Amino acid sequence: xxxxxGRTRSDSLIEVRRLREGDAGAMRELRREALExxxxxxxxxxxxxxxxxxxxxxxxxxxxxxxxxxxxxxxxGSLIGMAGFFREQREKRRHKGTVWGVYVTTRYRGQGVxxxxxxxxxxxxxxxxxxxxxxxxxxxSNAAARKLYRRLGFRGFGIExxxxxxxxxxxxxxHMVLFTDPARGGV
Numbered sequence: 078x079x080x081x082x083g084r085t086r087s088d089s090l091i092e093v094r095r096l097r098e099g100d101a102g103a104m105r106e107l108r109r110e111a112l113e114x115x116x117x118x119x120x121x122x123x124x125x126x127x128x129x130x131x132x133x134x135x136x137x138x139x140x141x142x143x144x145x146x147x148x149x150x151x152x153x154g155s156l157i158g159m160a161g162f163f164r165e166q167r168e169k170r171r172h173k174g175t176v177w178g179v180y181v182t183t184r185y186r187g188q189g190v191x192x193x194x195x196x197x198x199x200x201x202x203x204x205x206x207x208x209x210x211x212x213x214x215x216x217x218s219n220a221a222a223r224k225l226y227r228r229l230g231f232r233g234f235g236i237e238x239x240x241x242x243x244x245x246x247x248x249x250x251x252h253m254v255l256f257t258d259p260a261r262g263g264v
Contacts (some may be wrong), residue, residue, distance in 0.1 A: 091190060093197045096147040096159065097110070102136035103156035104147065111180035117241060117248045118216050119178065144205060146173075148198045150181070150190045157182050158190045160198050164205065174202060176213040191222075195229055202257065209250045209258045214240070217249040 096104055112123045138147070140197065144164035149156050158181035164174040181190045202211055215222045217236060227233075231253040240250035 078121065090152075091157070091185075091193065092136040092151045093148060094151070095201075096138050096149045096156075096179065098135045100149065100156065101131050101138055104138070104149070105129075105131050105134050105161065107149075107156050107159060107180065107182065108178065111178070114183070115180065116243045117246075118180075118219060118222075120121070122239060138187050143201070146198075146201065147178070148194050148201070150185075150194050152185070158194050159184045160191075160194045162198055162202060162211075164208065172207055174205070174208055174211050176211060179213075186221075191225055192229070195225070199255070201230065205255070209256065211255045211257060213253050214250040217251050223251060223253075226253050229255065254257035 108126060109123065112119055112121060112126055116122070141147070144166075145162070147159055147161040150158040160179040161177045162174055163177070165171055176195075179191060179195065181194070199211070202208060211231075213226065213231065214237070215226060217223075223233075232255075233251045233253050235252045237250045237252060239247040240247040
């Protein structure tokens with residue numbers, strides 16, 4: 078079951094839903110694309126990712142739970158964007174979760190796809206009992222992503238200088254948080 082978000086410039090209907098075991102091949106290809114095209118946006122390298130087989134990804138997707146999942150956007154059955162979430166498992170940290178791996182293929186940027194994926198993901202996150210805050214990091218130079226996250230209610234709380242090193246160049250990351258507890262000013 079997914080959510081249709083509307084039509085793109087090519088007049089296609091986009092569907093947003095949780096990824097399943099059968100999406101492993103498409104997820105692997107999109108993640109590889111993300112790591113190759115936007116190396117300064119992710120902490121994982123292409124070489125590290127390629128050590129993970131499609132079968133291992135399928136297994137992980139099959140074992141995903143309400144506390145560890147990936148949402149994807151599909152155009153005519155093709156995976157065009159994704160975002161992952163995991164909840165901390167230690168007792169003293171279970172009130173926190175992290176968004177990771179947000180990516181939309183170039184052709185679909187600026188059409189509301191990332192917002193739709195993140196909105197669906199955050200809707201699922203808000204259903205988790207006891208979850209008080211959601212964290213993410215974003216490369217400081219990625220103005221479009223930072224703007225989107227702020228619109229979704231995230232706020233910055235610090236810059237990590239030289240958080241990533243890619244081919245000898247350093248990139249800072251902004252740490253952001255969204256409080257899900259309305260008593261703390263969350264949404």
